Amino acid sequence: MLVVLFLVAAPWWAGRAELRLLGEIYLYLSLACLWNLMAGYAGMVSVGQQAYVGFGGYMLFALTMFVGLPPIAAIGVSAVLAAALAVPIASLIFRLNGAYFAIGTWVIAEVFRLTFAQVNALGGGSGTSLPVSIVKSLASSRSGRESLSYFLAIGAMILVFVSIYFFLRSKRGLALTAIRDNETAASGLGVNIWRTKLEVYVVTAALTAAIGGLIFLQKLRISPDAAFSVNDWTAFVIFIVVIGGIGTLEGPIIGTILFFLLRETLADYGSAYLMILGLVAILVMIKAPRGVWGWIAQKYDIELLPMRYRVQLDK
Amino acid sequence: MSSLLSVNNLSKAFGAVRVADDLCFDIAEGEAVGILGPNGAGKTSLFNLITGALKSDSGTIYYRQADITKHSAQKRCRNGIARSFQIPQPFNGMTVFENCLVAATQAGGMSGSKAEQFVVEVLDDTGLLDKSNIKSGSLTLLDRKRLEMSRALATKPSLLLLDEIAGGLTEAECGELIDSIKRVRASGTTIIWIEHVIHALMAVVERLIVIDFGRMIAEGDPETTIKSDAVKEIYLGVDGGEAA
Ligand SMILES: Nc1ncnc2c1ncn2[C@@H]1O[C@H](COP(=O)(O)OP(=O)(O)O)[C@@H](O)[C@H]1O
Numbered sequence: 001m002l003v004v005l006f007l008v009a010a011p012w013w014a015g016r017a018e019l020r021l022l023g024e025i026y027l028y029l030s031l032a033c034l035w036n037l038m039a040g041y042a043g044m045v046s047v048g049q050q051a052y053v054g055f056g057g058y059m060l061f062a063l064t065m066f067v068g069l070p071p072i073a074a075i076g077v078s079a080v081l082a083a084a085l086a087v088p089i090a091s092l093i094f095r096l097n098g099a100y101f102a103i104g105t106w107v108i109a110e111v112f113r114l115t116f117a118q119v120n121a122l123g124g125g126s127g128t129s130l131p132v133s134i135v136k137s138l139a140s141s142r143s144g145r146e147s148l149s150y151f152l153a154i155g156a157m158i159l160v161f162v163s164i165y166f167f168l169r170s171k172r173g174l175a176l177t178a179i180r181d182n183e184t185a186a187s188g189l190g191v192n193i194w195r196t197k198l199e200v201y202v203v204t205a206a207l208t209a210a211i212g213g214l215i216f217l218q219k220l221r222i223s224p225d226a227a228f229s230v231n232d233w234t235a236f237v238i239f240i241v242v243i244g245g246i247g248t249l250e251g252p253i254i255g256t257i258l259f260f261l262l263r264e265t266l267a268d269y270g271s272a273y274l275m276i277l278g279l280v281a282i283l284v285m286i287k288a289p290r291g292v293w294g295w296i297a298q299k300y301d302i303e304l305l306p307m308r309y310r311v312q313l314d315k
Numbered sequence: 316m317s318s319l320l321s322v323n324n325l326s327k328a329f330g331a332v333r334v335a336d337d338l339c340f341d342i343a344e345g346e347a348v349g350i351l352g353p354n355g356a357g358k359t360s361l362f363n364l365i366t367g368a369l370k371s372d373s374g375t376i377y378y379r380q381a382d383i384t385k386h387s388a389q390k391r392c393r394n395g396i397a398r399s400f401q402i403p404q405p406f407n408g409m410t411v412f413e414n415c416l417v418a419a420t421q422a423g424g425m426s427g428s429k430a431e432q433f434v435v436e437v438l439d440d441t442g443l444l445d446k447s448n449i450k451s452g453s454l455t456l457l458d459r460k461r462l463e464m465s466r467a468l469a470t471k472p473s474l475l476l477l478d479e480i481a482g483g484l485t486e487a488e489c490g491e492l493i494d495s496i497k498r499v500r501a502s503g504t505t506i507i508w509i510e511h512v513i514h515a516l517m518a519v520v521e522r523l524i525v526i527d528f529g530r531m532i533a534e535g536d537p538e539t540t541i542k543s544d545a546v547k548e549i550y551l552g553v554d555g556g557e558a559a
Pocket residue numbers: 329332334352353354355356357358359360361
């Protein structure tokens with residue numbers, strides 16, 4: 001709690017570069033939590049979540065530039081649009097299993113990228129910048145904008161994290177966790193697997209699009225390659241979740257911290273940085289297949305965030 | 316008595332292995348029926364067919380006079396058919412209590428403190444209450460079997476299918492299990508119980524069905540059926556109580 005308050009107050013104690021980095025960390029953490037919900041709990045290993053990141057980003061630009069919505073409203077609307085789009089997409093890719101599902105999600109993301117590259121009004125293949133008037137509408141001063149975008153990022157992260165926490169603690173979350181552990185038994189106990197997965201997919205799509213909107217509100221410039229980058233929005237996110245501990249609430253937090261520590265310390269090494277990331281991932285997968293958090297939790301039998309239902313045993 | 320479950324000409328084969336061969340039987344509301352048969356006879360497969368975990372090749376299954384042959388496992392369970400798995404299938408990452416809570420809130424349709432209270436009652440009855448907060452992945456095989464039964468009971472079933480839950484119990488534990496099943500029965504739940512521990516089965520059921528190679532080879536009141544030639548033939552060379 002104190003940590004969160006301290007971080008919320010960052011605009012008053014941190015410099016511009018730190019603020020930007022923190023904002024980026026929050027958005028990555030949000031993406032990681034969402035991907036973890038899908039893959040770690042619902043068992044849907046997607047390598048195409050960049051479809052929704054990019055869609056959210058592009059919708060932010062389109063809705064502010066052509067419809068005249070204020071940026072924050074545009075992000076809300078793009079989340080709703082993403083949810084609407086996710087339903088027919090789900091009915092298509094849910095027919096695929098395992099590796100085919102993953103490939104399906106990637107194909108969908110490529111279709112998104114190629115589609116947006118065709119829209120000349122949004123700069124086609126080379127992309128576009130957010131017009132100055134829209135940028136100014138956020139806040140007149142540069143530092144005002146930077147604080148605002150920081151608050152939006154931390155707000156989104158808290159929203160994503162708290163929603164996932166309460167979702168997992170609810171009746172549906174319980175069902176989802178049951179699916180994660182044993183699908184046969186879950187369906188034998190009345191869990192509607194298809195519907196539960198669909199709900200997760202759609203909600204994840206909406207929130208991922210909102211995060212995408214915030215990412216490109218920070219960048220102020222968008223292009224198909226940046227918006228639908230499988231490296232930036234999926235590979236790094238998977239790295240975070242896998243080294244942190246997939247299928248745990250704490251894993252993505254640990255993973256994000258580790259990822260940014262590595263990235264900041266290795267920033268000067270260029271492409272060696274990617275190789276080291278790969279090595280770390282392999283090492284963690286061999287030494288601690290359930291991620292760093294899984295390893296800690298098992299060794300010390302602790303849980304940072306009480307997820308379990310506990311029975312008071314009065315005897 | 317009206318029939319709760321009605322299995323008609325049910326057949327299922329895995330390649331050349333017939334696990335259900337033109338099976339026909341009725342189970343009356345409130346009845347307790349035992350199923351006997353050598354390993355590989357198709358007993359567990361029959362449960363899979365009744366619960367919808369397996370699709371039949373032909374034949375129909377009626378439950379409460381409605382044709383459920385094409386219903387999903389999830390729908391059948393919500394309508395009151397629950398089973399325990401012979402090979403326990405716990406949700407390993409969840410506690411014993413949470414395992415049962417899934418059953419109570421999904422198939423049982425309960426929520427909030429009502430569901431939690433009910434689960435506590437079930438666990439108290441099956442003797443797992445003091446292990447409520449333990450992760451089910453770290454339970455012993457015996458407790459996993461108890462969990463199977465608790466989880467099935469937590470769905471508030473009308474028809475309870477039990478698949479070999481008495482094996483390996485001590486005399487005292489077996490007595491407790493029998494009492495517990497009798498209580499379930501007394502509350503109006505219909506029971507079909509596959510069991511090799513014959514004295515336990517005989518203490519509870521009022522009818523026996525004997526299956527071999529997917530076919531029903533004997534049926535009737537327990538005392539006479541167990542002494543029938545068909546049963547003797549199957550268990551020839553296997554000493555009375557326990558079949559391997
Ligand atoms: N999913 C399956 N695929 C192929 N063969 C199976 C499958 N399930 C069961 N069998 C086979 O069907 C036969 C009956 O199995 P089962 O119903 O488990 O017998 P029982 O419970 O009476 O011991 C066995 O020979 C088993 O190997």
